Amino acid sequence: MSAVPPGGVIDDGHDDVRPESRRLEAALRGLLLERGVFTEEDLRRQIAATGARTPLLGARIVARAWVDAHFRDRLLEDAKPALAQGFALDLEHTPEITMLENTAQVHHVVCCTLCSCYPRNILGVPPLWYKSREYRSRVVIEPRAVLAEFGTRIPPEREIRVVDSTADMRYMVIPLRPAGTEGWDEDRLVALVTRDSLIGVAHARDPEPTPD
Amino acid sequence: MNASELPPGTRVRVRTGDPITHCRTPRYLRGHCGTVVRALGRFPNPEELAYHRPGLPARVLYQVAFEASDVWGDRLAEPSYRIHADVFEHWLEPIGIDRIGIDRIVADREGSS
Incomplete structure (x- = not known):
């Protein structure tokens, strides 16, 4: 089926930006600054804001949903108001977002076959493989293999x-809560929620067996 | 739900065609049939926005469920599954009501709340 070596789809590097893409970005940025479409200050602030959004925020949201059924229900019903109330997140000027709950019956996996749409307003920058032609084209026709x-x-x-x-x-996944975490509080659960589980390419981590 | 919107369970066919524009309807779904899961709201038409036009009136965007075996036919090498994609109203042609689809969608919603 697949022409790639095992694990081949999971190239996580961000170093292979093509030189022509860099030149195009620099030229466009220069023009936008020169024409006053935005300022250097705006640019710096936007980069900082995007960088501040990381999968840790998604992990906190999931941990809360696991322990608080009322919050989970509101999150699934209408995510933005639930996040504004529960996490003081102002997502008003960002894309719409829907949460998908993975259960024992259904496993959701998220992709964007057209480009690289990703819940950036919560998780920040997507991994490189998410934007690759390979992931985008294969996950819709052989999801179990991917x-x-x-x-x-x-x-x-x-x-x-x-x-x-x-x-x-935009879509974010609430992974299935791992077995063996009964009675765990939110802070402890956060560590089990990985970036990849928030888009459904992985499960949440199983808890480490403890001596007690 | 707005009265002019297609209700969940409506069977739809994605229009074919290859317009020379920016377009958010993936080619692999064009010409295939699916079932409306729900309307997601109204959004400016991306085919207009791409050319710096306002894209108004805003168009209804639908989440549509497709059966992988319908989409891929003999090329499918795994047990079938569902693909959910978001498609604008002007790319959808209603072709009837899918009673089985409605039951599954209702069951899903009850199961997840």
């Missing part, structure tokens, strides 16, 4: 749902 390359096994009876973010809605 997930297996990430080391993610989905039981055969569990339905897979590939969510292609083709337009104005």
Whole structure:
């Protein structure tokens, strides 16, 4: 089926930006600054704001949803107001967002076959492989094979749902809460929620076996 | 739900065609049938926005569920699954109501709340 070596889809580097892309970006940035479309200060502030959004925020949201059923329900019903109230997040001028709950019956995996739509307003910058032609083209036709390359096994009876973010809605996954975490508080659960589990290419981490 | 919107469970066919414009309807879904999951709201038309036009009136965007075996046919090498994609109203042609689809969507919603 696949022409890539095992794990081949998971290239996480950000170093292979093509030189012509760099030149194009520099030329466009120079023009926009010169024409006063935005200032250096605006640019710096936007880079800082984007950099401040990391998967840790997504992990906190998921941990809260795991321990607080009322918050989870509101999050699934309408994410932005729930996040404004629960996390003081102002997402008003950012794309719409829908949360997808992974359960014992359904496993969601998120992609954007057209470009690189990703819940940046919560998770920040996507991994490089998310934008690769390979991930985008393969996950919609062989999701189980692609997930297996990430080391993610989905039981055969569990339905897979590939969510292609083709337009104005962004999608984030609430992974299934790992077994053996009963009674854990929110702070402890946060460490189990990885970036990849927030878009459904992985499960949340299993807890380390503890001596007690 | 707005009265002019397609209700969940409506069977739709994605229009074919290859307009020379920026367009948010993936080619792999064009010409295929799916079931409306829900309307996601109204958004300016990206085919207009790309040319610095206002894109108004805003168009209804639908989340549509497709059966992978319908989309890929013999090329599918895995057990079938569903693909959910968001498609604008002007790319959809209603072709009927899918009773089974409605039951599954209702069951999903009850299961997730």
